[in-house]
Amino acid sequence: GNSVTQMEGPVTLSEEAFLTINCTYTATGYPSLFWYVQYPGEGLQLLLKATKADDKGSNKGFEATYRKETTSFHLEKGSVQVSDSAVYFCALGAQDTGRRALTFGSGTRLQVQP
Amino acid sequence: GAVVSQHPSWVICKSGTSVKIECRSLDFQATTMFWYRQFPKQSLMLMATSNEGSKATYEQGVEKDKFLINHASLTLSTLTVTSAHPEDSSFYICSGTGDYGYTFGSGTRLTVV
Numbered sequence: 001g002n003s004v005t006q007m008e009g010p011v012t013l014s015e016e017a018f019l020t021i022n023c024t025y026t027a028t029g030y031p032s033l034f035w036y037v038q039y040p041g042e043g044l045q046l047l048l049k050a051t052k053a054d055d056k057g058s059n060k061g062f063e064a065t066y067r068k069e070t071t072s073f074h075l076e077k078g079s080v081q082v083s084d085s086a087v088y089f090c091a092l093g094a095q096d097t098g099r100r101a102l103t104f105g106s107g108t109r110l111q112v113q114p
Numbered sequence: 115g116a117v118v119s120q121h122p123s124w125v126i127c128k129s130g131t132s133v134k135i136e137c138r139s140l141d142f143q144a145t146t147m148f149w150y151r152q153f154p155k156q157s158l159m160l161m162a163t164s165n166e167g168s169k170a171t172y173e174q175g176v177e178k179d180k181f182l183i184n185h186a187s188l189t190l191s192t193l194t195v196t197s198a199h200p201e202d203s204s205f206y207i208c209s210g211t212g213d214y215g216y217t218f219g220s221g222t223r224l225t226v227v
Contacts, residue, residue, distance in 0.1 A: 101160045
């Protein structure tokens with residue numbers, strides 16, 4: 001079945017540091033890949049997504065590239081801010097996206113210190 | 115963009131009582147609604163999938179008689195936790211899908227005392 005593996009947290013960085021959160025997946029077919037962010041006490045917000053190999057999703061300075069050869073979708077940001085502190089979830093959507101639930105990774109907590 | 119309004123955002127109830135959580139899709143038709151449960155510092159665990167007008171499909175280990183899901187219209191789905199117990203305390207999140215992909219509600223923090 002489908003699965004998503006994320007690096008364990010928490011990840012603690014100083015402001016303006018470079019961020020990488022690793023995500024690898026196992027899936028059949030051609031899934032869509034997502035990164036969601038969850039702030040304390042809130043639901044999930046879509047951060048970015050990619051629907052096919054070599055696509056790059058980007059939003060708010062965050063980027064992730066869909067690498068089929070390495071089955072990865074690592075999240076990166078060149079310069080983090082304190083406001084980026086949150087939990088980040090990598091997720092996979094099956095080909096019949098919308099009819100089946102997303103498969104989530106375990107989440108990675110990011111703490112950015114001023 | 116698409117919005118799913120989830121209410122209440124938090125609720126405290128006594129053991130043995132029932133609690134209803136509502137999710138409304140405000141500007142799209144949610145043909146499918148997913149209900150998740152999230153324990154502190156953990157990922158989302160899928161509880162059930164519901165399609166408008168059909169019975170919900172529950173994941174293994176989720177008691178369908180305890181967690182009643184209704185998806186009577188394309189804009190409203192409800193989760194009722196019946197005879198709640200302290201172990202049901204958790205964060206519940208819905209996610210509706212339609213033309214805009216997956217849209218998540220803001221979550222409901224349920225505390226059973």
